[in-house]
Amino acid sequence: MLNFDFPRLAAIGLTPALLQQALAQAGDGDLQLARVCRVQRDCAWVHDGEDEHLAHALPGIHAELAVGDWALCQPREHEPWRLLERLEPFNQLVRVNDEGARQAYASNVDTALLVMGLDGDYNPRRLERYLGLAAAAGVAPVVALSKADLCPDAEARLAELEQRLRPLPPILLLNGTDPACREALRPWLGMGQTLVMLGSSGAGKSTLSNTLLGEETQAVGRRRWAG
Ligand SMILES: Nc1nc2c(ncn2[C@@H]2O[C@H](COP(=O)(O)OP(=O)(O)OP(=O)(O)O)[C@@H](O)[C@H]2O)c(=O)[nH]1
Ligand SMILES: [Mg+2]
Incomplete structure (x- = not known):
């Protein structure tokens, strides 16, 4: 049973x-x-x-x-x-590695939160690749531009992405250390919703995750092996 x-x-x-x-x-x-x-x-x-x-x-x-x-x-x-x-998942975020092998990041995902820092991490072409990965899986993307508090050009970069990206996903300017992030991301964090963060090392995923959870569950600012 x-x-x-x-x-x-x-x-x-x-x-x-x-x-x-x-x-x-x-x-x-x-x-x-x-x-x-x-x-x-x-x-x-x-x-x-x-x-x-x-x-x-x-x-x-x-x-x-x-x-x-x-x-x-x-x-x-x-x-x-x-x-x-x-159980067979209803979707799966997958990448193909340099050797051509398929690697699954996560299954049964509602939202792919693509985290990109508005510092040296800012790279619209890489963001487009992540958007392609989400589209291939049928997962709704949301773009989080982190470190907006450190970037005087944040609004200009947001405008650049709004011009460039089609279809246009929701794009948020965030300071990942600020509890206001919880309100900004509330539409994608309802009960039973599955959200996956993708982004380069140092983009601010752990920082944002700790702020959303209100506790330090993720080590911040340390490079570690990641898939
Ligand atoms: N001022 C500011 N600093 C941030 C923000 N987001 C992240 N940081 C800082 O950026 C550094 C890297 O952040 P992490 O959250 O560790 O990055 P990550 O994406 O988890 O990196 P990996 O775990 O290596 O993949 C840390 O020193 C954070 O404190 C932000 O929005 N504003
Ligand atoms: Mg991390």
């Missing part, structure tokens, strides 16, 4: 269509529907709407996993959960 508490899981992005798919795939056994929130080389963490749980999948399934996937899991006491099946 599949265990699910729809309101609890809808709050972390479950849709009726994904639930239908889960019910069709579940079969027998005491299974829990959960969302993948972290993927490492040989393990993953899933969220059941209340807590995170370490989960292990068979290698073939593990290789397919991306953050944001929904999965059928077998919960276990004091042991990692078993992640038995991955």
